[in-house]
Amino acid sequence: xxxxxxxxxxxxxxxxxxxxxxxxxxxxxxxxxxxxxxxxxxxxxxxxxxxxxxxxxxxxxxxxxxxxxxxxxxxxxxxxxxxxxxxxxxxxxxxxxxxxxxxxxxxxxxxxxxxxxxxxxxxxxxxxxxxxxxxxxxxxxxxxxxxxxxxxxxxxxxxxxxxxxxxxxxxxxxxxxxxxxxxxxxxxxxxxxxxxxxxxxxxxxxxxxxxxxxxxxxxxxxxxxxxxxxxxxxxxxxxxxxxxxxxxxxxxxxxxxxxxxxxxxxxxxxxxxxxxxxxxxxxx
Numbered sequence: 671x672x673x674x675x676x677x678x679x680x681x682x683x684x685x686x687x688x689x690x691x692x693x694x695x696x697x698x699x700x701x702x703x704x705x706x707x708x709x710x711x712x713x714x715x716x717x718x719x720x721x722x723x724x725x726x727x728x729x730x731x732x733x734x735x736x737x738x739x740x741x742x743x744x745x746x747x748x749x750x751x752x753x754x755x756x757x758x759x760x761x762x763x764x765x766x767x768x769x770x771x772x773x774x775x776x777x778x779x780x781x782x783x784x785x786x787x788x789x790x791x792x793x794x795x796x797x798x799x800x801x802x803x804x805x806x807x808x809x810x811x812x813x814x815x816x817x818x819x820x821x822x823x824x825x826x827x828x829x830x831x832x833x834x835x836x837x838x839x840x841x842x843x844x845x846x847x848x849x850x851x852x853x854x855x856x857x858x859x860x861x862x863x864x865x866x867x868x869x870x871x872x873x874x875x876x877x878x879x880x881x882x883x884x885x886x887x888x889x890x891x892x893x894x895x896x897x898x899x900x901x902x903x904x905x906x907x908x909x910x911x912x913x914x915x916x917x918x919x920x921x922x923x924x925x926x927x928x929x930x931x932x933x934x935x936x937x938x939x940x941x942x943x944x945x946x947x948x949x950x951x952x953x954x
Contacts, residue, residue, distance in 0.1 A: 681704065681707065681709075681724050681727050681732050682724065682727065683724050683725055683726065683727065684723065684724065685723070685724045686721060686722070686723055686724075686737065687702075687704060687709065687721070687722050687723075687724065687734060688719065688720070688721055688740065689702030689703075689704075689709060689711060689719070689720055689721075689722055689734075690702060690703075690718075690719050691711065691714045691715065691716055691717065691718045691719070691720060692716065693716055694714070694715065694716055694773055694777075695710065695777075696777045696780070696781065697761065698712060698713075698761030698762060699711060699712050699733075700712070700713075700714035700715065700716070700718070700720075702720075702722070702734075704732075707730070707731065707732060708730070708731040708732070709722070709724070709731070709732045709733070709734050710731060710732070710733045710734070711733075711734050711735070711736055712735070712736060712755075712761065712829070713736050713755055713761075713764050714736060714739070715742075715743035715745055715746055715764070715765060715769075716743070717741075717743050718739055718740075718741055718742060718743050718746070719739075719740040719741035720736055720737070720738065720739050720740055721736075721737040721738050721740060722734035722735060722736055722737055723735050723737055735830075745765055745766050745769040746764055746765065746766075747763075747764060747765065747766045748764075749763035749764050750763060750803060750841050751763055751840070751841045751842075753825075753835055753837050755829065756828060756829065756835050757825070757826050757827075757828065757829060757835045757837065758826065758827045758828055758829035758830075758835075759826050759840070759842070760842065767798070767802050768798075771795070771796040771798055772796075774796050775793060775795060775796045778793050778796075779792075779793040797889065797892050797893075797896075799886065799888055799889050800888050800889075801888045803841050803842055804841065804842065804843070804844055804845060805842060805844065805886045805887070805888050805889075806840070806842050806843045806844060806847070806885050806886065807844055807847070807869060807870040807872075807883075807885055807886070807887055808847075808867065808868065808869035808870070808883070808885045809826075809840060809843050809847055809851075809867075809868050809869075810826075810865055810866070810867050810868075811824060811825065811826070811851060811854065811865070811866045811867075811868060812824070812825065812826065812827065812834050812864070812865050812866075813834070813858065813859050813861070813862045813863065813864045813865075813866075814833065814834035814862040814863065815861070815862035815863075816836070821836075822858055822859075822861075822862060823835070823836035823862075824836060824837075824851075824854060824855055824858060825837035826840070834862075838851070838852070838855065839851065839852075844870055846870055847868050847869075847870065850868045851868070854866065854868075867879060867880065869883075870887075872887065874949075874950075875916060875918065875946055876916060876942040876945055876946055876949075877915075877916050877939075877942060878916075878936075878938040878939060878942055880936075880938075881915060881916060881936050881938055881939035881942065882915040882916075882936070882939065883915060883916060883918065884918065894919070894922050894923075897919065897923065898922075898923060898926065901923055901926050901927075902926055906926075906927060907927055907928045907929070908927055908928060908929050908930070908931075909923060909924070909926075909927045909929070909930040909931070910930075910931050910933065911930060911931065911932040911933065912933050913933070913934060914932030914933060914934045914939075914940075914943060915934060915936070915939050915943070916939050916942045916943045916946055917932050917940075917942075917943030917944075917946050917947055918946075920932045920943075921943075921946055921947050921950055921952050924947075924952045924954055927954070928954060929954050930952075930954065
């Protein structure tokens with residue numbers, strides 16, 4: 671019949687495929703196709719040819735795990751982290767950093783264009799981090815009893831399940847946090863099922879233990895500078911800081927407006943925000 675939609679090919683979990691990767695979707699999964707069916711594969715790059723094993727089949731798409739790269743992209747690099755691919759914390763360490771920035775820009779521009787109808791040129795280039803590794807100032811470490819191995823796993827959630835990857839270090843965390851992780855592993859909790867938040871407190875700011883603060887101190891000056899520039903050029907007199915946390919942005923920008931208001935559901939965070947504003951003598 672003319673115009674009929676071709677039937678999706680019959681795929682099954684465990685089946686091996688050779689795929690040409692045509693794109694990388696939001697979240698980091700590569701896009702391949704078997705006929706009209708989209709197959710998502712993690713840890714690949716556009717232009718690569720890979721061998722993958724089907725893990726899940728849905729009506730309109732399938733998922734597969736990467737077995738090997740047959741034709742690598744020139745932008746592929748060796749991940750710095752030995753747990754990459756097991757740990758669920760990172761998705762792009764196999765891509766060189768300039769290509770990561772281009773990919774993230776493309777993904778955001780795609781979303782703005784598809785969902786909001788904005789021209790792609792609306793989205794500015796991604797600002798690179800001066801320190802792509804060793805920058806995170808907060809991590810959540812979990813403990814879980816590994817019954818087959820009869821030992822306690824201490825680390826982060828796996829990429830493919832709710833199980834914990836036992837790890838000794840995290841290359842994207844600041845060195846002080848890795849020292850804390852080593853101390854925790856030397857004196858482990860008595861049982862699994864526990865979560866420990868490790869963080870480096872920002873100098874000059876009160877942040878309750880479970881409240882939000884920007885997790886990359888190295889990008890903060892550029893981030894604040896960009897917002898200050900936009901706010902100064904706008905001529906705005908009043909500032910509403912939604913999801914303000916401990917008031918970082920509104921307090922940092924308060925000298926540009928007559929009045930600012932922070933809105934936050936976390937009671938301890940908003941109490942800390944009031945104290946931060948008072949400590950920095952912001953009364954408007």
